[in-house]
Amino acid sequence: MGFFIETFFGGLMAGMLYSLIALGFVLIFKASGVFNFAQGAMVLFAALAMARFSEWLPRWLGFESVILANLMAFVAAGAVMFTIAWLVERLVLRHLVNQEGATLLMATLGIAYFLDGFGQTVFGSDIYKIDVGLPKDPIIAFQSTFDGGILISKEDVIAAMVAAGLVALLTLFFQKTGTGRALRAVADDHQAAQSIGIPLNRMWVIVWCVAGVVALVAGVIWGSKLGVQFSLATVALRALPVVILGGLTSVPGAIIGGLIIGVGEKLSEVYLGPLVGGGIEIWFAYMLALMVLLVRPQGLFGEKIIDRV
Template sequence: MKKNWPVYTLGALLAAGLIAPLASGAAAPGFWLEVLIGGLMAGVLYSLVALGFALIFKASGVFNFAQGAMVLFAALSLARLSEAMPLWAAFALSALIMVVFAWLVERLVLRALVNQEGVTLLMATLGISYFLDGFGQSLWGSDIYKIDLGISKDPTIILESVFQGGILISKEDLVATVIAAALVAFLAVFFQKTATGRALRAVADDHQAAQSIGIPLNHIWVIVWSVAGVVALVAGMVWGSKLGVQFSLQQVALKALPVVILGGFTSVPGAIAGGLIIGVGEKMAEVFFGPVLVKAFDLAGGGIENWFAYMLALIFLLVRPEGLFGERHIDRV
């Protein structure tokens, strides 16, 4: 219990930081709540991308740098296909494309690199990422494309009688949250209850042991990359409907990096919790802390949101190197 004091201290500090704007009177309660909700919803979206990272890392030990490119590619496919067919058909076809992509990756890249160093695999995924970015644009074009989920984009204001100006809720973000929750529930069932899920968990625990009892490693890799591909498709669909499908979607993946660092590379709940912490943390920091910082030190200005997320992740690493929900490794030397 004593060993955990840095984690508790950090938790307490974060909680204090969270309520500081409210307690100091710098923010009206309504607005504070709005920023909190906004942060949580952005966090859910980060979690969606982070999930893809965590899935592949868990099953194969590969840090898949191409997850962001996969989000972009899947979203581009969905957007362009939905111009010619109904959305559900475009979704199904895009999912199929992602499965074919997973199969190709296993065939052409991973199979040749079995038992290589982790860093070699990381570099390979970096290569896949660049290929997919360029090829996706050559194939589908580099304009801004639309995914229309048919959700109203106008804001909903609630609790107007309680807070001045009410609380702003975006329907799109709400739908995104529901979709993310459904996806997580589906993945949990898939991992816990199906034979494939059990095999995946076995591979995650120990490659060699799994192979020795007859679990086909190549097969498993195709499956896990396919699942990550479908997760990328869902993330791309949600982000794309919100922001338009465009090359910059790929950069959203960079936001997922601090999330997986914070949550732990191997943990699905970690990806969710990490996403929420980063989402809330960066919005609170940007809105309440940023202007104070600029004023106090007479800085040149500019946003702090982006580096704040990484700083938060680094602080977590100081006190819990394996991440919030990561597995603790004990190596014998």
């Protein structure tokens, strides 16, 4: 029983990390109605900015405090992501207002390739590390209850708490603030939103800025765990089934979908993997997402789209 709980808990923590990236997909889709293929590149770019600024700023400014370096690097990386959001709206989205969704989708692909190349040009292509003080050593809990106890990663627990806090804030933002409701209106109908005075360009800048901050948090956590390298952009592919399962329009759905997939991956690999030779963890999420698409295309928590003719 202890091993099952340990595996289950490990799946929950992995699912929360997937959900951090899935949040970026959901935010962009809620505000623009387009699936943002650049989210993985944004996570990578933000992580690169954080890693390199934490190295450069102490040398430039002449101080040795690691905490201050990380704090200033986070602020600087956030400013970079805000700048990118403004440039994306100014140079790309502004010229594609009221275009077909496929056109916007292709635009995000172009943004993704640009960020990949530009990030390599500015920050380099080596493997960098991010050390924000997250504890690496696991702890063994419930030793008196279960034989051998349960191994828990403190780093994963902190990451899960950060993700949960972001979800709570974003849910309140979309449900309780005027800007959040305006973003939902823009996602429903660009032309109708403009007709009632909602500034479409400003709404897109805001949501890309928020998605950039989410990408930065995800990049810092993933970079701390795996190191910052260009394969980090492919981590976003692990979040695609999360988005499909939870629903493209649901912020809480991104979290719940991530938890379901994280737990499902771990349990299936541990208990079913030996029966089929392993490898279930690689394709489990995609098969689950496919089954959900066949039954409920909008996802478990997505808004059902009704077209009236």
